[in-house]
Amino acid sequence: MQRIGDSPGVRRLLIGAALVLTALFLLLPLVAIFAQAFAKGVSVFWENVSDAYTLHAIWLTLGIAALTIPICLVFGVALAWLITRFAFPGRRLLQTLIDIPFAISPVVAGLIYLLLYGRNGWVGTWLDAQDIQLMFAWPGILMVTVFVTCPFIARELIPLMQSQGSREEEAAVTLGAGGFTTFRRVTLPNIRWALLYGVILTNARAVGEFGAVSVVSGAIRGKTNTLPLNVQQLYQDYNTVGAFSSAALLALIALLTLAAKAGLEWRASRRETHP
Amino acid sequence: MSIRLEHIGKHFAGTRALEPVNLDIHEGELVGLLGPSGSGKTTLLRIIAGLENPDRSDSPTPARLLFGQRDVTHVHVRDRRIGFVFQDYALFRHMSVFNNVAFGLSVMPRRSRPSRGEIRARVLRLLEMVKLEHLADRYPAQLSGGQQQRVSLARALAVEPDVLLLDEPFGALDAKVRQDLRRWLRHLHEELNFTSVFVTHDQEEALELSDRVVVMSDGKIEQIDTPERLYRAPQNRFVFEFLGDVNHLEGDVQNGILTCGDARLAVDLPDGREELLLRPHEVRLAEQPETASHLPVTVTAVSPVGAEVRVELEADWLPGPWLATVRHADFERLNLHRGRRLFAHPRHWHRFADSAPAAPATGRAA
Numbered sequence: 001m002q003r004i005g006d007s008p009g010v011r012r013l014l015i016g017a018a019l020v021l022t023a024l025f026l027l028l029p030l031v032a033i034f035a036q037a038f039a040k041g042v043s044v045f046w047e048n049v050s051d052a053y054t055l056h057a058i059w060l061t062l063g064i065a066a067l068t069i070p071i072c073l074v075f076g077v078a079l080a081w082l083i084t085r086f087a088f089p090g091r092r093l094l095q096t097l098i099d100i101p102f103a104i105s106p107v108v109a110g111l112i113y114l115l116l117y118g119r120n121g122w123v124g125t126w127l128d129a130q131d132i133q134l135m136f137a138w139p140g141i142l143m144v145t146v147f148v149t150c151p152f153i154a155r156e157l158i159p160l161m162q163s164q165g166s167r168e169e170e171a172a173v174t175l176g177a178g179g180f181t182t183f184r185r186v187t188l189p190n191i192r193w194a195l196l197y198g199v200i201l202t203n204a205r206a207v208g209e210f211g212a213v214s215v216v217s218g219a220i221r222g223k224t225n226t227l228p229l230n231v232q233q234l235y236q237d238y239n240t241v242g243a244f245s246s247a248a249l250l251a252l253i254a255l256l257t258l259a260a261k262a263g264l265e266w267r268a269s270r271r272e273t274h275p
Numbered sequence: 276m277s278i279r280l281e282h283i284g285k286h287f288a289g290t291r292a293l294e295p296v297n298l299d300i301h302e303g304e305l306v307g308l309l310g311p312s313g314s315g316k317t318t319l320l321r322i323i324a325g326l327e328n329p330d331r332s333d334s335p336t337p338a339r340l341l342f343g344q345r346d347v348t349h350v351h352v353r354d355r356r357i358g359f360v361f362q363d364y365a366l367f368r369h370m371s372v373f374n375n376v377a378f379g380l381s382v383m384p385r386r387s388r389p390s391r392g393e394i395r396a397r398v399l400r401l402l403e404m405v406k407l408e409h410l411a412d413r414y415p416a417q418l419s420g421g422q423q424q425r426v427s428l429a430r431a432l433a434v435e436p437d438v439l440l441l442d443e444p445f446g447a448l449d450a451k452v453r454q455d456l457r458r459w460l461r462h463l464h465e466e467l468n469f470t471s472v473f474v475t476h477d478q479e480e481a482l483e484l485s486d487r488v489v490v491m492s493d494g495k496i497e498q499i500d501t502p503e504r505l506y507r508a509p510q511n512r513f514v515f516e517f518l519g520d521v522n523h524l525e526g527d528v529q530n531g532i533l534t535c536g537d538a539r540l541a542v543d544l545p546d547g548r549e550e551l552l553l554r555p556h557e558v559r560l561a562e563q564p565e566t567a568s569h570l571p572v573t574v575t576a577v578s579p580v581g582a583e584v585r586v587e588l589e590a591d592w593l594p595g596p597w598l599a600t601v602r603h604a605d606f607e608r609l610n611l612h613r614g615r616r617l618f619a620h621p622r623h624w625h626r627f628a629d630s631a632p633a634a635p636a637t638g639r640a641a
Contacts (some may be wrong), residue, residue: 175379
């Protein structure tokens with residue numbers, strides 16, 4: 001018996017098309033990045049990567065990601081908790097608002113922050129009087145990175161927590177558990193995989209963010225230049241190998257992230273069949 | 276521990292889920308809250324548990340909830356010393372059966388918490404009681420529904436609650452398992468003698484398990500009574516209809532004869548429109564009409580399973596089918612089969628005046 005829409009011709013055509021497209025649009029560019037990075041040998045690649053400015057960009061990028069994740073973690077869990085465990089007017093609206101960072105172009109987001117917190121901005125003027133500089137400094141980069149990544153964790157948690165309901169937490173409370181104990185021993189273990197998955201996505205986005213960061217950072221070498229910005233700068237300086245060396249680092253982080261994600265998914269599917 | 280409710284009511288977003296009710300539950304009693312869905316029975320149970328707050332009463336008599344002499348109206352769930360069993364079990368899915376049962380003990384404040392060894396002994400004793408000691412290391416997903424519900428019961432009993440509250444405890448289980456668990460809960464209750472309130476929409480379950488049943492509908496208490504009195508002396512039409520199958524006979528009474536199409540029944544009632552209610556066992560079937568009753572019916576379905584034969588009857592004058600139960604002997608004597616034309620004779624009927632909860636009238640056919 002053949003299933004509807006499962007004729008061998010169609011199947012071969014679809015699989016073939018998928019393979020060709022994957023190769024052309026995903027695999028080939030990835031190979032090209034590493035090929036370009038190592039075009040002049042490993043030593044040149046190493047020289048570029050260990051350049052003082054590039055090293056600073058790596059640390060800045062990783063540092064920003066390391067600060068972004070805990071902020072998004074707290075924000076995401078609190079928001080998901082609020083939306084799935086309480087009924088209040090405006091709940092739907094809040095759920096829609098979470099998606100704003102996804103809907104808005106990152107460049108626009110950066111621009112808004114610049115207009116608000118920049119030297120002549122609404123809040124910026126006051127901040128300037130207090131001698132606090134947010135824009136064109138790492139706090140600004142952190143702010144826009146948090147903005148573009150904050151929905152990831154909440155978005156992962158909300159459907160899960162909705163489907164799990166609050167029965168287990170109610171059971172814990174009737175058994176005498178306090179609020180924090182309930183969260184630590186009942187809620188957290190139930191959402192830990194979704195949480196980790198959200199963290200991986202957040203990290204990937206935080207490391208790779210270009211648009212919003214490029215507006216607010218000023219891309220000062222050795223100061224506010226992140227790895228994605230570094231790629232662009234080196235490329236504009238006609239240092240192709242240098243640009244691709246930084247790009248290769250970014251690609252490597254992305255690949256590691258993907259591997260972690262795939263590992264989690266594999267684990268999750270295994271847990272479903274063998275609880 | 277006795278439970279006393281005074282003027283406990285509840286609104287959800289403007290709609291009334293529960294009218295202010297008063298209820299006394301005695302120490303050691305097993306009380307069933309019975310009603311259709313939306314009758315407010317679960318809301319009432321959750322208020323007793325503290326999972327829901329009662330409305331602040333605007334009358335001079337405040338809403339109060341007492342466990343024994345202890346006023347728990349404003350006491351948090353976790354300090355009420357209750358055990359709650361959920362319809363969907365609500366076991367902690369990432370914990371083994373053992374850890375589920377141990378949870379309540381392990382979250383006690385350090386100074387009152389039993390030692391590890393003591394917790395272990397207590398949990399194993401409870402698991403033995405619910406006959407699950409061999410499954411202590413399993414996870415909830417690896418257990419059947421009935422086993423999960425027993426774990427959930429052991430978990431609730433582990434903290435030695437003052438009262439045990441069960442929300443449709445057997446609702447999600449199949450008939451056979453439900454029967455077993457019911458019997459088992461009854462035994463457990465006799466043995467441990469805790470005060471217990473359970474919610475159900477199943478009349479049979481309520482009548483079989485409870486010392487007293489609270490029948491609810493539409494956020495109100497309709498009747499509080501022992502199962503026996505509830506069945507024999509329902510206070511109103513709702514209770515009568517909810518506690519079993521009911522046959523309706525509606526018609527106009529004139530000169531002591533109720534007529535409905537070509538059906539006639541002698542009744543001792545004043546003239547006017549009347550509706551009579553009959554239980555299936557109050558319908559007798561015969562091959563001939565009688566002077567007092569002429570109710571021609573056609574058999575449309577026969578189910579000879581169980582102690583009695585259930586027969587479905589239809590007729591032109593009936594808006595909906597009737598249900599009658601006959602003895603197997605009568606079943607054979609009357610040669611019952613689908614399409615057979617017979618006459619129904621009410622042995623006994625009930626009549627409820629429309630809204631008045633006054634004493635219902637009943638009549639006996641000649």
